[in-house]
Amino acid sequence: MVEPVASRRRESPWPLLSMDESLAIVARESPVLETLTCSTWGSMIGHIIAEDVHAAEPHPAFPASIKDGYAVITSDGGGIRHVVGVTTAGHTGGSIELQPSTCARVSTGSFVPLGADAVVQVEDTKLVEQKDGEEISIEITIPPTLGQDIRPIGSDIAQGELVIPKGCLIGSSEIGILASVGRTSVSVIRKPKIGVLSTGNEVVDDAPINELPFGKVRDSNRPELLALFASLGYEALNCGIATDELADTKNKLMAALQSCDVIVSSGGVSMGEKDLLKYVLEKELNFTIHFGRVMMKPGKPTTFATGMYEGRKKLVFALPGNPVSAWVTAHIYVVPSIRRMSGHSMPDATILRVKLTSDVKKLDPRPEYMRAWLSSPPAGSDIPLAVMTGSNQMSSRLTSTRGANLLLKIPPKSANVTSLKTGDVVDAMVIGAL
């Protein structure tokens, strides 16, 4: 039973963890998922590869010309050559064999005929004789050197070479490498499927403009979080809105747990009488709540739980409902966790040192994550600038996230430092394209 409101606690029972403690717990509780086989290029993208890929064949598989020109014998030096044949890219025959004083016309990427040991580019030749438009003989104006403009067998990729090590993120270049060595199917680490759930009787998702019922708010957290995970290459499932009823919260959570590895909810985790998430997770679903409050701004009621559901470990990030808090805590906690589960060896955001372009007049007792975007260093400096998305950084003001690609790590107030000034240097998490 949820306790009656009059006898509710007037202080949170949840210890206020430090950022470091809470992040270490999430890292510890985020397991690397199992492997699966991907057999199409599209399905491989964004996965961490789970095997070393070696080239079974050399590349190129034949001596290939680097230039459009003539395959020649170096010891012939410069001077006149008879054009005895032609090989073009894709030519499969090896029938031509050069004899002294002869040459064969070759094009970039084509097979260099037997007997030839150099290629002379067409720019270093002159036409000497032709018949009906076909070359009979040419003159080499610059004597070739041995091996000039020929890619020997295996010079790009040697047979047996490790071309993609286990643990590498598969992107477009890796797809190209796999294609070049003929691998159409590889073993990868599965990426977690993420369920996104909103909570609260006030949250609606179908009110037309100018018809929002009094006391209601439009659901912005769910579309925004779904978009965040999708933009990072994860499958994210819309799990709807749970009302502030215990049964509905439990049912929506159970439905989400059934099909997802990670649940990201927003709202219902603070001190309100309808803040049911922690109760349902702990008492109804038998999950372990690892933390329920963190010393950070925004995001103080951030809650993290794990538990077994139908034989599999599930992670639940119950984020605060305030829109900025949900977005910021998703970047700080959920993104590194799902990257870790997907096998990334460096799942955390890149940290840059940046220079403030405005004052922070009053530091908070909690470390604060302010939204900003990166700007090039001014002339004479090598530290990039951080331009804040606005002076109003309240956790309800979602427009303070617009365009942000940095989360500035503003230190907490201390006995000596109570404010920051323009030009001060702080750490910043990179959270978007630069």
Ligand SMILES: Nc1nc2c(c(=O)[nH]1)N[C@H]1C(S)=C(S)[C@@H](COP(=O)(O)OP(=O)(O)OC[C@H]3O[C@@H](n4cnc5c(N)ncnc54)[C@H](O)[C@@H]3O)O[C@H]1N2
């Ligand atoms: N007595 C206390 N009250 C509050 C505390 C506290 O320590 N003691 N902490 C405050 C902080 S910090 C935050 S953050 C919020 C978080 O509370 P909840 O996670 O329980 O979130 P809700 O109360 O459900 O909602 C907060 C706020 O956000 C709006 N909201 C919720 N969901 C959505 C959504 N999907 N889309 C858009 N907006 C949403 C909701 O309407 C509220 O305005 O608690 C403080 N209170």
Ligand code: MOO
């Ligand atoms: O910590 Mo709450 O997330 O400030 O708004």
